[in-house]
Amino acid sequence: MVRPRWAGHPLSPSYARSVRYFPGVQALRRTVTALVFVGLALPGPAQAATPRWDHPGYDAEDSWFNPHEAALTPATVGRLTRSWSVHLRHLDESCSGFSAPVLGAGRVFATDRAGVSAYRPSSGALSWRFTWEHADDNSTARLAVAGDLLILANGDCNSMSDPDGRLTALDTATGRVRWRLEPDNPIDSVVVDKNVVLVSGTSPSDEDRVAAYRVRDGRLLWSRPRHASSGVSADGLVPLATTDGSGVPTGTTVAVDIATGAPRWSRRATWQVQAASPAADRFYVTDRSGVLLSVDARTGAVLLALPGRGTPLLATDGPRLYVADGVRLTALAAGTGRALWSYTFPGPITQPVLAGGLVYTGSRVLNASTGAPAGPTVPGGVIVTGGRLYQVNGPRLTTYLPELRDRRSELGV
Template structure:
């Protein structure tokens, strides 16, 4: 590997990523240790004020030492191109772990809180305040969490180089005193951020909500933290004290460390056990495979030499600072899955051209062997992570090509991708800006259920066919000439409404009313509900939600109940009362009603998720044997037939519904959504930064793309729409180096569902979350209260 470019003792191996501040290179020391070397863009290095900021960042990072902070190996802020070298930390960010694993119980956050409090203590001992602690700035490694990014850390007593009144931090994690008063950041601000981080991981949502930054900041200053769903009342009280508006009322870092340490789980740290340990292990194996594929002779020419003249770097768009955008998402198979066939040029359209033009370069990551070197070999290299801890936003792994070879001629930039542009057919404002909506196709109509009404539009023209005013709609189910609408919420018990699909006129309305002589509890029904339809039977299931501590206190010991109605007339047919349990899903088919339950458990106890089955085809409802552990798969019961595909915690499962046996299992990076049924022999899985097609029989990857990501179907939580052999996705504008991910949405893309080849693309005007539905060659996108409908360029 002689002859490559160097930064001091670090030999640059590959360009990992680039942001607005500089570039991050994978590098190696003389001893073979891997490191991340950040070099500053030339135009920024020429600015004295920025160079001083970089010097401050370097001093801040080098002053911190501790087991839970990323170590600085070396730096030179006075070089022609200032640079900073840090260790790599193998593992996902906490943001990625939260997406993949879901909310934590009572034990894991204690271990995590103790480790992060210790990290903050080491930062504060150096006279610094981090000021931007958040899930994406913490990497979860086998040795525990590692706090990254001291780029904005500063000494509490120093004069800053920021403008007067400038606020540095991230909405949802920045302390309110930094927003409302001209005060110096103190360690109490980091305590606030730590509590917001723990609240996000334990409840599954940010304590001050989501949405536009100004709204989150307003709630931070004026509102009260939403801690519903905290693992225990003690955790809720502790987090509330750390999130107090008055910094003097918050506990100190030492008190946080003591409180969390006293609750450290007896079974050990959360990251040492599955499934977190498996998530870390998969990251390690990907990095080990990357190292294994590095060239053994010659080195790529770095884009930013440390001295001498150089061509200006081409303009780039700063990538989003998320772990999902910062790493290649490559699936790892379960041991029971058949071995994958190697990708072909046709199966991997994103990499075929690059591989063909650069035969001497290492294969793109999708072409690496699935079984890389063991983790012990990775650790011998010194460890590596695909998220740099040096403060450069959005480090994106890039494959090496001919132009990176210092011995060969510089390659001409690849031609811009020419992709047919889809046509915007019509737009229609249907809802309130800023709200989400469920959209679905029914015959030639598009149904839109937003915060105020259920609206039927003509799918081809956008004309309003009918509008039924209804708030708190939680489910819409069209069947034949009826559209069933379920309303439920905290203000009233659920109600089921049947509308005429042609006119929107109400056919009938039903509410939970138990028969006078029915045995069972006298407690009222819960305010949450589910809807299921099976031919002539419509079922309403009511239950008391366990979504928050407030709900538990206010709703009490209420059982779940099921009410059967004649789907044509609304006549009450039968009633069944269950036990005290939350309901997570229902399904009706083949004369059975399956109810997925989540019974209450003691804090720390394993959650039981049975599937209750009720035979409904006889004279009255008759319970059948309960299916232990069947709650996550409510469609898998004796009345169902066929195969259905589920995504849970990053795992795709192909399940035979009648036998409840899995045909295959796959583990994919991130938290993908998957199409529930196969089309053309394929199922499609998608995350914000990746779309791939899996063989419906074996689970093998047929094709995969990273320039497009998930376009949520239905209510915004469903899989990407697939219709008539076309899969619809979202992502950045087509072009060289286009990478999908959070924040990289330019528009929508239509792909050949079988081959993954792009068909057309179109920009979308969207200021928030979008949901979509497809049919008859049309794609309907709901965003910000407006429906936009697209069609292909050749469609009439």
């Protein structure tokens, strides 16, 4: 879970949610202003043993939902205090920027104007930095953690007619380059799942193409010309849209196995995939008329159609869908589409983020069950995991956690 090349400032409202679009059509964008990660949280059986957030949308399903958060909840979110904060590198001559940090392999990885930096989640101590050779010709990388590798997917910035993509795999412990590729096509979407990196891109000089590479060494596994991916995988199943090769959809969506490219099902429809359910049994897609559809991931059958609900700003915890439309956030029952609650904000909101029974919106924090305000206003985008809230607001990464004395009280200390 858009301008080609990921150009532009990723913290601005124009930055793509995950840089996915129908080829040749300006993408609907999700504002990914901040993201997040994590140190150890309060101990307890309900808390995940190893906090993670290895994709911008939490995982390859792009649900924007962390099901393991148990420490930062409606009962504790009002007691947030700053734990640490770091300044992200800034260069005047750069087309890279600040976006979607990810967490994995015991480190927080954040893009900056010079490249990518890695930090210790508990203290903010710098582990290493990777610097672009030419920051003025490298767009902001989309990040994903896969085992002991950090995948960077981006491209050049200085060619509008014939841009190229770039894939770089860094060692998560050292920042050393393990492998690097420069595909002829730009990279407009990317998803990492089942030890496969799947990318998609089009340009005026390149035929639309989806390509899958092995995470371990970057070896090409398979490719499909005249197809485009939205960058969402449901347990290894990825829907692709067919095109005429020049960015124009031709009206078919085919779901393929990410590891082999083998088709599982096909439908006569042009769908933009926004997310998959946490259980990977449904895709949530929008069609060209703005209808939000719930689709059976196994068969492609349409289970539910919600006219007027189409949006790229969508999150799901399974039972509920959370859709943002301008200044309004609405929670819908995933099975029926019935509106459960709605909240209107004083200004535009960003990508909804779900964790610990809370919804983070780039503004007021809400109770996910009721829609009632539950915590302070948190500007920018956030992601929550391991009992910590991480925020990117301008060129600064900050983490917060509940006040220490209250945490001790909860533990009976």
